[in-house]
Amino acid sequence: MAKINSNYAKLAAGYLFPEINKRVSAFASANPGVNVYRLGIGNTTEAIPAHILSGLSFGAEKLGKRETYSGYGDEQGDKRLREAIANYYLDVDAKIAPNEVFVSDGAKCDSANIQSIFSRDNVIAVQDPAYPVYIDTNVIAGRTGKFDSKSGQYEGIIYMPCTEEEGFIPNVSSFRIKTGEKFHGLRINLKADLIYLCSPNNPTGAVMNRKSLENFVQYARENKSVIIFDAAYSWYVKDPDLPKSIYQIEGANECAIEIQSFSKLAGFTGVRLGWAVVPMALAVKNSKPGQLNGMWNRRQTTFFNGASNIAQEGGLYVLSPEGRSECGGLVNYYMNNAGIIRKGLESMGIKVYGEDNAPYVWMKNPNGMKSWDFFDKMLKEARVVTTPGAGFGPSGEGYTRLSAFGHTERVQEAVESIKKNLERTW
Amino acid sequence: MAKINSNYAKLAAGYLFPEINKRVSAFASANPGVNVYRLGIGNTTEAIPAHILSGLSFGAEKLGKRETYSGYGDEQGDKRLREAIANYYLDVDAKIAPNEVFVSDGAKCDSANIQSIFSRDNVIAVQDPAYPVYIDTNVIAGRTGKFDSKSGQYEGIIYMPCTEEEGFIPNVSSFRIKTGEKFHGLRINLKADLIYLCSPNNPTGAVMNRKSLENFVQYARENKSVIIFDAAYSWYVKDPDLPKSIYQIEGANECAIEIQSFSKLAGFTGVRLGWAVVPMALAVKNSKPGQLNGMWNRRQTTFFNGASNIAQEGGLYVLSPEGRSECGGLVNYYMNNAGIIRKGLESMGIKVYGEDNAPYVWMKNPNGMKSWDFFDKMLKEARVVTTPGAGFGPSGEGYTRLSAFGHTERVQEAVESIKKNLERTW
Numbered sequence: 001m002a003k004i005n006s007n008y009a010k011l012a013a014g015y016l017f018p019e020i021n022k023r024v025s026a027f028a029s030a031n032p033g034v035n036v037y038r039l040g041i042g043n044t045t046e047a048i049p050a051h052i053l054s055g056l057s058f059g060a061e062k063l064g065k066r067e068t069y070s071g072y073g074d075e076q077g078d079k080r081l082r083e084a085i086a087n088y089y090l091d092v093d094a095k096i097a098p099n100e101v102f103v104s105d106g107a108k109c110d111s112a113n114i115q116s117i118f119s120r121d122n123v124i125a126v127q128d129p130a131y132p133v134y135i136d137t138n139v140i141a142g143r144t145g146k147f148d149s150k151s152g153q154y155e156g157i158i159y160m161p162c163t164e165e166e167g168f169i170p171n172v173s174s175f176r177i178k179t180g181e182k183f184h185g186l187r188i189n190l191k192a193d194l195i196y197l198c199s200p201n202n203p204t205g206a207v208m209n210r211k212s213l214e215n216f217v218q219y220a221r222e223n224k225s226v227i228i229f230d231a232a233y234s235w236y237v238k239d240p241d242l243p244k245s246i247y248q249i250e251g252a253n254e255c256a257i258e259i260q261s262f263s264k265l266a267g268f269t270g271v272r273l274g275w276a277v278v279p280m281a282l283a284v285k286n287s288k289p290g291q292l293n294g295m296w297n298r299r300q301t302t303f304f305n306g307a308s309n310i311a312q313e314g315g316l317y318v319l320s321p322e323g324r325s326e327c328g329g330l331v332n333y334y335m336n337n338a339g340i341i342r343k344g345l346e347s348m349g350i351k352v353y354g355e356d357n358a359p360y361v362w363m364k365n366p367n368g369m370k371s372w373d374f375f376d377k378m379l380k381e382a383r384v385v386t387t388p389g390a391g392f393g394p395s396g397e398g399y400t401r402l403s404a405f406g407h408t409e410r411v412q413e414a415v416e417s418i419k420k421n422l423e424r425t426w
Numbered sequence: 427m428a429k430i431n432s433n434y435a436k437l438a439a440g441y442l443f444p445e446i447n448k449r450v451s452a453f454a455s456a457n458p459g460v461n462v463y464r465l466g467i468g469n470t471t472e473a474i475p476a477h478i479l480s481g482l483s484f485g486a487e488k489l490g491k492r493e494t495y496s497g498y499g500d501e502q503g504d505k506r507l508r509e510a511i512a513n514y515y516l517d518v519d520a521k522i523a524p525n526e527v528f529v530s531d532g533a534k535c536d537s538a539n540i541q542s543i544f545s546r547d548n549v550i551a552v553q554d555p556a557y558p559v560y561i562d563t564n565v566i567a568g569r570t571g572k573f574d575s576k577s578g579q580y581e582g583i584i585y586m587p588c589t590e591e592e593g594f595i596p597n598v599s600s601f602r603i604k605t606g607e608k609f610h611g612l613r614i615n616l617k618a619d620l621i622y623l624c625s626p627n628n629p630t631g632a633v634m635n636r637k638s639l640e641n642f643v644q645y646a647r648e649n650k651s652v653i654i655f656d657a658a659y660s661w662y663v664k665d666p667d668l669p670k671s672i673y674q675i676e677g678a679n680e681c682a683i684e685i686q687s688f689s690k691l692a693g694f695t696g697v698r699l700g701w702a703v704v705p706m707a708l709a710v711k712n713s714k715p716g717q718l719n720g721m722w723n724r725r726q727t728t729f730f731n732g733a734s735n736i737a738q739e740g741g742l743y744v745l746s747p748e749g750r751s752e753c754g755g756l757v758n759y760y761m762n763n764a765g766i767i768r769k770g771l772e773s774m775g776i777k778v779y780g781e782d783n784a785p786y787v788w789m790k791n792p793n794g795m796k797s798w799d800f801f802d803k804m805l806k807e808a809r810v811v812t813t814p815g816a817g818f819g820p821s822g823e824g825y826t827r828l829s830a831f832g833h834t835e836r837v838q839e840a841v842e843s844i845k846k847n848l849e850r851t852w
Contacts, residue, residue: 001617003619003711004543004545004721005545005546005721008721011724018727041498043498044497045492046495047489047490047492056486056489057486060485061483064474066472069471069473070696071831105698105731108731109730116566118428119431119432122428133729137728140542193427193428224428225428226428267489269731270496270498272531272731272732272734291430292430295431295434298437301443302538302562302563302566303534303535303563305531305698308531309697407492
């Protein structure tokens with residue numbers, strides 16, 4: 001008699017984005033012909049530039065000739081691409097070897113799967129608010145207790161509140177306090193084993209500075225914890241003083257796994273390509289040198305069969321000088337959108353955050369409106385799809401994420417629609 | 427303090443194919459310039475035919491124009507592709523709805539991940555020999571005890587011996603016997619909760635007939651077990667009386683998940699595309715209607731972000747009439763190779779199996795040679811890479827798998843090399 005994984009039943013609700021899609025579809029059905037502005041999902045909209053596109057086309061063409069055809073590649077990724085990625089780290093003054101790089105079909109998959117190499121009894125810590133995948137995958141893996149709808153939290157997870165007062169940056173003291181003490185009024189466990197950090201953060205756009213990352217690295221090294229660092233939005237960091245990779249922090253290679261993506265860099269959201277770095281020096285108590293690298297290698301060779309060879313060929317073109325320059329154009333395009341959203345909202349007296357070094361604008365809802373109420377209001381009255389802050393964790397309540405991914409003219413129209421239809425109600 | 431998943435340490439050895447690669451690399455280094463014939467991994471070698479290739483190229487090109495660009499698609503797959511796959515099932519007289527189809531990046535990933543929706547205390551049953559992924563992923567998930575190097579088995583798994591006497595077909599009576607009894611001399615548990623079946627089987631090439639599948643479906647329905655049916659090689663079944671899909675068996679939609687692949691059909695091994703069917707009618711004890719379908723949906727939307735949009739566009743072309751016809755040509759090409767291998771080995775007095783309806787030849791080693799010994803002999807003396815039968819389970823000991831995927835002229839040379847260098851030693 002087969003039994004189902006009962007952890008699935010613990011999941012609080014639908015995954016955030018399908019829930020949004022459901023509400024948008026319902027609105028569209030009820031209002032046929034009405035145009036909706038999409039500032040919800042962080043989905044790229046601009047064409048892939050010429051040089052990078054030629055890489056993808058070349059990847060496809062090669063399969064049409066026997067001499068250049070390729071079947072299964074290495075599960076860890078094409079050797080040339082692993083080398084190009086290792087070289088990318090030199091740009092940010094970090095030293096990563098090709099055999100520490102594992103090419104994947106995207107950062108979402110790596111963020112979701114990385115927990116597989118750790119035992120079930122690890123305590124995880126997440127930023128609040130954060131990308132829901134970190135929590136949901138650990139719920140399914142059985143690392144949490146029940147969801148408490150009152151607090152909006154799962155039992156057994158350490159939530160690191162990222163509040164307006166602290167610039168939405170997580171504070172390592174979240175799990176340095178003593179048992180029984182309260183922090184930001186929340187129940188907190190004592191020690192974090194696996195710490196998920198996302199910088200620039202999705203959804204707040206907040207970027208951790210060097211000092212805040214150093215604090216986490218110090219904590220992880222002292223406690224033999226592992227940091228899982230999601231750097232998928234690092235391409236949007238303009239300020240040269242802000243780290244783009246955790247490996248810019250000394251000692252991070254002993255305690256951190258980094259996850260990266262081609263999605264928001266090159267418009268590869270649908271092409272599917274990313275990577276994870278599991279350094280040889282990464283260690284936990286009693287682990288042998290290289291053991292965690294070897295375990296991730298085993299995980300990938302057993303559960304995965306490599307990213308598409310066409311996508312990987314495209315990835316090589318992305319990391320070429322021409323490709324990098326084309327990506328710069330894409331990044332500027334979306335950052336210009338972020339500026340339009342910020343200025344528009346500020347002109348309506350709204351407080352906004354994040355957009356300086358990230359493609360997301362994090363806004364404080366007017367009149368203390370709740371996240372999903374404001375989501376519905378924005379959809380029904382301004383026809384603008386947003387993402388409710390509460391969907392990213394209890395500390396996101398009362399906030400809204402606006403995505404800068406979209407055609408500029410549509411972003412402008414969306415901002416005007418908000419101004420026209422909603423400003424007077426605030 | 428982070429702790430590692432100790433289940434990884436239970437894994438008997440390296441994953442089979444990396445181990446083969448290691449030995450081949452060592453041989454190549456020791457014998458520079460020596461040409462090696464590859465009949466090991468089931469890796470496609472022929473160019474993707476014109477019409478299907480144009481689908482892949484079109485998929486890439488679309489990304490270069492704003493009007494046709496696409497970013498994230500549905501995690502479950504492009505609606506058009508889900509419909510085309512549902513339509514494919516009509517060819518085999520099975521009824522599958524598009525919302526029961528989940529497009530993925532390949533059958534390996536689905537075979538590996540499907541166990542996630544079941545609880546840890548399910549007892550799994552596997553064919554012996556079988557594709558190693560079924561077992562290894564369940565070891566990592568904690569569903570087994572230790573590996574017993576004497577029996578070549580993990581504690582807690584039901585092995586269904588597929589022997590020469592029974593045409594290498596699994597027998598449902600493997601787990602119908604009483605506790606304490608022995609079957610084929612092996613320790614057996616009483617009940618199987620999750621039953622992995624692969625037909626045509628990798629590695630033996632044996633195809634389950636209607637009666638044997640009916641027996642399993644009956645068992646599963648009576649015991650509320652779930653069959654995970656890997657049909658990745660069904661494209662090679664020529665005999666019209668042999669089922670290509672488990673859904674050709676009445677009642678299978680209540681108890682079976684089917685996993686399929688474009689890899690061996692269209693040469694998509696490197697392109698990465700496959701699908702899983704989780705029927706709405708699939709039920710276990712106390713499950714609500716559609717619950718398992720919903721759980722797999724949740725798993726995929728949480729851990730996965732869809733197959734590459736380029737690969738999916740190619741998949742649509744594969745399932746078109748022109749594409750299907752092109753695939754027929756590829757299948758015939760490899761089946762011709764299988765015939766060459768079979769005839770060559772038979773002319774040397776070797777007993778071979780499988781190749782009639784599968785792209786693998788399963789041979790009995792001469793002089794009762796052990797699998798890895800014979801692997802080394804074939805590599806060193808005939809320069810032919812094979813796959814040792816024992817790598818697929820203890821019942822594979824004494825056998826060898828030869829893959830029909832390769833250029834015909836190389837396959838011919840490989841067979842001649844075996845004849846020239848080894849026949850006299852048998």
